[in-house]
Amino acid sequence: xxxxxxxxxxxxxxxxxxxxxxxxxxxxxxxxxxxxxxxxxxxxxxxxxxxxxxxxxxxxxxxxxxxxxxxxxxxxxxxxxxxxxxxxxxxxxxxxxxxxxxxxxxxxxxxxxxxxxxxxxxxxxxxxxxxxxxxxxxxxxxxxxxxxxxxxxxxxxxxxxxxxxxxxxxxxxxxxxxxxxxxxxxxxxxxxxxxxxxxxxxxxxxxxxxxxxxxxxxxxxxxxxxxxxxxxxxxxxxxxxxxxxx
Numbered sequence: 001x002x003x004x005x006x007x008x009x010x011x012x013x014x015x016x017x018x019x020x021x022x023x024x025x026x027x028x029x030x031x032x033x034x035x036x037x038x039x040x041x042x043x044x045x046x047x048x049x050x051x052x053x054x055x056x057x058x059x060x061x062x063x064x065x066x067x068x069x070x071x072x073x074x075x076x077x078x079x080x081x082x083x084x085x086x087x088x089x090x091x092x093x094x095x096x097x098x099x100x101x102x103x104x105x106x107x108x109x110x111x112x113x114x115x116x117x118x119x120x121x122x123x124x125x126x127x128x129x130x131x132x133x134x135x136x137x138x139x140x141x142x143x144x145x146x147x148x149x150x151x152x153x154x155x156x157x158x159x160x161x162x163x164x165x166x167x168x169x170x171x172x173x174x175x176x177x178x179x180x181x182x183x184x185x186x187x188x189x190x191x192x193x194x195x196x197x198x199x200x201x202x203x204x205x206x207x208x209x210x211x212x213x214x215x216x217x218x219x220x221x222x223x224x225x226x227x228x229x230x231x232x233x234x235x236x237x238x239x240x241x242x243x244x245x246x
Contacts, residue, residue, distance in 0.1 A: 001024075001027040001028075001029065001088065001092070001093040001094075001095075002024070002026075002027070002094060003024040003027055003036075003091065003093075003094070003096070003097055004021060004022075004024075004096045005021065005022045005023075005024055005040065005096075005097050005099060006019045006020070006021050006096065006097065006099065007020055007021075007022060007099045007112070007113070008099065008100040008101055008112060009112050010101075010109050010111060010112055011111060012109075012110070012111060013108045013109055013110065013116075017109065019098070022040055022044075024036060024039070024040050026039070027088050027091075028088065029087070029088050029089035030087065030089070031087065032084055032088070033068075033070070033076065033083050033084070033086040033087070033088065034054070034056055034059060034083060034084050036088055037052060052112050052113065053110070053111040053112035053113060054066070054068065054112065054113040054114055055067060055113070055114040055115070056083075056084060058084070059084040060084065060085075061082040061084060061160075062160060063160065064160035064161050064162030064163070064225075065117075065162070066082055066083035066084045066162075067101065067102045067107075067113075067115055067117065067162060067163050067164070067167070068099055068101065068102075069099070069100040069101065070083065070086070070097065070098070070099055071097060071098050073168070073223065074102070074163075074164035074167045074168050074223045075162075075164055075223065075225050076090070078090060080225055080226065080227050081225055082162065082225045085225075100113070101113045101114070101115045102115045102117075102164075102167040103167050103172075104166045104167050104169075105172060105210045106166065106172065106209045106210040106211050107166070107167070117161070117162075117163050119174070119206075119209035119210070119211070120163060120177060122205055122209060123177070123178055123181070123202050123205045123206050124181060124202075125205075126201040126202050126204070126205035127181060127182070127185075127198050127201060127202050128201065129194065130190045130194060131190075131194065143189055145188060149188065152183070152187050153184045153187050153188050155228075155229070156183040156184035156228070156232050157180070158180075158226045158227075158228065159177060159180035159181065159224075159226060159228050160225070160226055161177060163177075164220075164223040165177055165219075165220035165224055165228070166211060166220075167223070168220060168222070168223035169214075169219050169220050170215075170217055170219070171213055171214070171215055171217075172210075172211055172212045173211055173212045173213055173214045173215075173220070174206045174209070174211035175214035175220070176214075176220040176221065176224065176230065176232065178202050178203065178206050179232040179233045179235060179236035180232050181202065182198065182199050182202060182236050182239055183232040183235040183236065183239075185198065186239050195242075195243070196242070196243035197243075199236065199239045199240050199243050200240070200243050203240060214233055216230075218230055
């Protein structure tokens with residue numbers, strides 16, 4: 001396949017950026033999107049040009065680092081698919097593809113398509129710790145947890161912190177991410193002791209990072225590559241209200 005790529009190029013967080021156009025002339029439909037970018041970069045390096053900077057690590061849809069907006073949609077718009085899992089068979093010969101970094105003030109551009117997602121790390125850090133005994137490892141069934149609670153916690157814990165929710169939200173809200181991190185502990189006994197402090201601290205940090213508020217657009221759920229449900233935002237709101245009560 002032959003494709004025309006329109007890629008956001010920006011030398012640094014304080015430098016002006018612009019779209020630049022590149023031709024990808026030998027694209028295999030079996031390539032992943034990142035493999036296609038690798039080949040484009042090989043050509044740029046051979047021509048003595050600066051390669052396109054983009055973030056990645058696992059290339060297995062686990063780490064959440066491949067943060068790109070493709071044709072206006074985070075991760076390209078395929079259901080439950082990260083950029084590294086997006087294959088070129090999803091495109092047609094002659095297509096024009098627009099590739100941009102995450103669009104959120106809290107995710108400043110490092111270079112080109114790579115952004116700083118440290119704001120999510122700070123929200124997690126604000127959540128702090130869970131109280132536990134630090135002696136020998138306890139038996140797995142020492143604290144009995146019902147299947148419904150365990151399944152609920154696992155569904156929330158599936159969040160990989162990629163940032164697609166905030167990048168897709170018109171308010172750049174981090175509520176889906178924050179709610180997943182709060183909800184996965186809120187239904188477990190291990191998370192009960194610090195529950196009130198945790199939800200307050202994480203919401204305050206999200207606001208300090210510059211994320212907006214949720215106004216129920218549901219774009220976050222649609223863009224999430226792991227299918228995190230907005231029901232966790234409702235849980236976050238309930239936990240916050242409980243934290244305000246004496």
